Amino acid sequence: SLFSVVKNQLSIVPVGVKESHQTTIFRIIAAILHLGNLEIQGERDGDACSVSSEDEHLNNFCGLLGVEHSQMQHWLCHRK
Numbered sequence: 001s002l003f004s005v006v007k008n009q010l011s012i013v014p015v016g017v018k019e020s021h022q023t024t025i026f027r028i029i030a031a032i033l034h035l036g037n038l039e040i041q042g043e044r045d046g047d048a049c050s051v052s053s054e055d056e057h058l059n060n061f062c063g064l065l066g067v068e069h070s071q072m073q074h075w076l077c078h079r080k
Contacts, residue, residue, distance in 0.1 A: 031064040040076065049077040 017025070034057040041050050051058055051073050058076075062069045 027064050031061050034058075034061040034064070038076070051076050 037057040038051060038061070039055055039057075041052070043049060053069070053073060058069070058073065061067070062072050
């Protein structure tokens, strides 16, 4: 996977960060990238939106950060 390639390339560069911390950093970066690829659908009135529960990027984001899928789906489209 692309994650493995990037991790292997960056881990050969001594940056003074423990490998366990590097993994956490890569996980967060990967989650942010997946979040940026989410497909958010606008509703008819333009004041509401939705995210498909089948969206692979939402699934990956939640898996990487250990976030509950239904909660994330809700908070992406609601302020309260």
